[in-house]
Amino acid sequence: MACRISELVLLCRDPERLAEFWCEVLGYVVLGRDDDGDVEIGPPDEGFGGLQPVLILSRSDQPRRGQLPLHIDVNPSDRDQDAELERLLAAGAVHADVGQTGEESWVVLADPEGNEFCLLRKRL
Structure with a gap:
């Protein structure tokens, strides 16, 4: 177990x-x-x-110091990544820069308190 x-x-x-x-x-x-x-x-x-x-x-x-050592990844379950990105931004997420190159298949976002999370592509 x-x-x-x-x-x-x-x-x-x-x-x-x-x-x-x-x-x-x-x-x-x-x-x-x-x-x-x-x-x-x-x-x-x-x-x-x-x-x-x-x-x-x-x-x-307590003040947050730097990037979290753990973050959440989410992926859309009923729409494509672009549509889900629009929905998350409308809900209050913002784009975040953690040093990505722009070639990634995921999008780095932050919640309303700045906690980074990644939006992955829809899983088949």
Whole structure:
């Protein structure tokens, strides 16, 4: 038996705003909120313990220093990369420069708090 990723925790200044953004990006819903202001989001039909990991947006006032050592990659499930890029930009993502050459098959973006993530091509 092996482990699987069940949740990812992202430190942020505004958990509610990032929950709104990532719910829009991933088609997730808010699963819960705690008294500290943290927000848990996940798949609407599975919640915690399903096949997809949940995200915990955890309030932190600590300043972020540089690029995150881990980032999220997403790929469109029902449209091509260009259409998905338009949707993500409309949801609040912005282009990010992490030193890419312009020849990559992915697009580097950042969420509303500057956390980088990559939009990959649609998987067949």
